[in-house]
Amino acid sequence: MAAIIKGLFGGAAPSASPIPAGDSDFADFAGAPDPTPISFSTVSSAAGYGGAVPTSTSTVPWTKWYNVHERHSLGDFKQEGIILGFLVLTVLVHLFGTGSNRKKAKSWISAHAPVLKKEFALVGFGGPQIASEQDSLVLPESLLKEKSPQEFTTYASGRQNVAFLDVNLTLHKRYSPITMIAEFAMSLFFDSMPTPAERVEAILYPFDGREALTVPGQLPGAHELRKDTKSSYDGFVWAIVNKETMKQLRDDRYDVSLTGTKDSPKLPNWVTVMSESAEITDFLLTPELIKAIEEAGDLLEHLIITDQPVDQPQKLDDTVPKKRINLSYRLPSSGDFSKLLPIFEYFIRLTDTLVQGAHFRAEVLRKVRVTREDAIKKLQKADEDEKAEERALEREKAKKLKRDLELKGLDAKAQKKYLEKEKEREMRKMQKKQTQKG
Incomplete structure (x- = not known):
């Protein structure tokens, strides 16, 4: 036993205490050890053999094995630091980009919501809303839906002569600067790649005499449509187009390719008219529209009235007329939409003009x-x-x-x-x- 203790504590075996003669039961037990200092090796050996580790640490030397800051420095973690910094930067850029896009989309709907609520009974995706004094102060979140970090959409219905309205906002990919820069660079080298732009694309679907297919009066505040209501008008293709996008538009859209192009002295020189008949142009080119175009400036891309498909028809079923009105304009970088509101209002009310007067002579329709x-x-x-x-x-x-x-x-x-x-x-x-x- 003394040899084991000596091996454990690295010193001589402690002297044995007196043992009563003739009592062999206590022969293997030693007396209390001398109060000698304990070294680090002693603690390790005792712990390894299952012995009790002394609680006193006054004599235990603390080496580099314990002090991590002495064994390592920040220079050892350069690679981890770069990776962590890149991840943090990516998250911050993504949050900043998505936040900026949401802010810009909310700014657009804030400017256009009064017009939409004035013209339609239902705006957005949250169901009918009762008008109140709070409308100008509180903007319901349901007015605009986020389809992706760069795409937002809204919807409106409940208006005479209009079945429904779809509006899509496409913004820059601010949450991914590398992708955004690559798209701009590719547009410089490839003509088939249009320059990325923040734009609003709105499509209005007229009733065109098919009110009977719906159930009128279901929405609070909706216009009651009588059975003798006539909202049909003659089908044709007519457009006001920005000259910068005219070629691309003619290549991309089948309906616009059916028209002829002619400048009008009444319009600014950056815009042109695409029409199937001069008489149709004379009817649609009103002073109110000309004024709205001048206020919008070159942010306006196109205003199209059509009854033909966008893509080249491949089957006879594709030739069935489907009337629509399209409006597209770029968003101003300043965030001021006051100059674009007149063309947006005219676009919504254009169905009323068509229903009232778009009934042309037989020669024109022929x-x-x-x-x-x-x-x-x-x-x-x-x-x-x-x-x-x-x-x-x-x-x-x-x-x-x-x-x-x-x-x-x-x-x-x-x-x-x-x-x-x-x-x-x-x-x-x-x-x-x-x-x-x-």
Whole structure:
């Protein structure tokens, strides 16, 4: 036992206390150890053998193994610091970008909400709202929906002559500066890549005489539509377009490509008219519209009245007229929307003007119908050619099946004779075709 204690504490075995003679039960037990200092190795050995670690630390030397700040410095964590800093910077930029976009979108809806609430019974996605004095002070969050950090949308319905209105705001990708810079750079080198811009795109869908398909009076404050209400007007394509986007617009949209382009002395030189008839232009180019265009300035991209699809029709069903009114303008960097409100108000009320007066002479409509009929004829011809090709393939398939059945029922000699005759017929056909060509 004394040897074990000596091994544990690194010193001589303590002297044994007197043991009563003849009492062998206490022979293996030693007396109390001398009060000698305890070193670090002594503590480690005792702990390793399951012994009790002394509680006194006055004589234990604290080395670098305990003091982490002596063994490591901040220079050892450079790589971790760079990664952590990059992550923090990315999060901060994302939060700043999304916050800036939300602020700009809220600024737009704050400026346009009074116009929308004045013209429509339902604005936004939170259901009908009762007008009150608080409307000018509190802006309901349901007026605008965030589809993505750069895209916001709103909706309105409940107005005479208008089925509903969709508005989309597209903002810069401020939450991803690298992506935004790359898009701007690519637009400089590739003509097919338009320059990124913050814009509002609104699409208004007129009733066009189909009020009976809805149930009027369901929304509080909505206009009661009588059965004799007529909201239809003649279909045509007409547009006011910024010259900077005119070429791109004509390439991208089928409906606009049907029109002719002509400048008007009544309009600023940066804008042009795209129309199917001069009489339609004379009717739509009102002093109120001209004034609104001048106030909007070159932020206005286009105002389009159309009944044709945006994409090239591929089937006859695609040629069915679907009337819409489109408005697109860029957002001002200053955040002041006062100059754009007149064109937005005119855009909403344009359906009233069309219902009242867009009923043109037969000569005008005949010219408009010619283009549509030509497109329909081309689709009908393509459809007939496709069906004829399918019928020809079916005939060839049936002919081949009949030939295979006939060959299968013949013996080897008869099959050889049959194939020779077939080859002769093919040769005669080829010679006949060559003679006709010559």
